[in-house]
Amino acid sequence: EDKVVQSPLSLVVHEGDTVTLNCSYEVTNFRSLLWYKQEKKAPTFLFMLTSSGIEKKSGRLSSILDKKELFSILNITATQTGDSAIYLCAVQDSGTYKYIFGTGTRLKVLA
């Protein structure tokens, strides 16, 4: 059975800290891995990763994929209170285009 596991489940840090969120997967037909940020409503897109070893960057956020070891990390540097959210990792199935979501990591950044 396909699965996506994220760790840690929750994390509390102080403003200015750097955090690393992990996502490991076992998916038979891998197409891409995506990261989302979810606050009160639906998830907002952060990154889509398809190739190993190529870092994607957007401001203080960056992410990289390792297709050999079947995991991805999401880094957030100089965290701010506005980064407090649930971060979701999803893997897209290449046959059905379905997303298999991970458990999510709940991040809280304290002022």
Next chain:
Amino acid sequence: GAVVSQHPSWVICKSGTSVKIECRSLDFQATTMFWYRQFPKQSLMLMATSNEGSKATYEQGVEKDKFLINHASLTLSTLTVTSAHPEDSSFYICSARDLLGQGYNEQFFGPGTRLTVL
């Protein structure tokens, strides 16, 4: 571009009634839409894949007679929760694949519908 809307954004209903949730792709065509359910403090769980002009494909454990899906056009899919009960209270989110756009592999999410069944 690639905007998905949902209506209503929240709904409260009595137990035993049916509720219809609409998902629209506003500026692109979507042959495939997905319906998710999210319980508090949990991740998104895929309920079904909605294909324009054909029957929806339901995930294991999701009752097709309870969650009726209709995808009548390239921009609209509806989810009807029939004979809703309190345990159906949840956050329902749809997403749509942009068939022709640059984000061919990406799903665009609607803002979600919060359903509360009393």
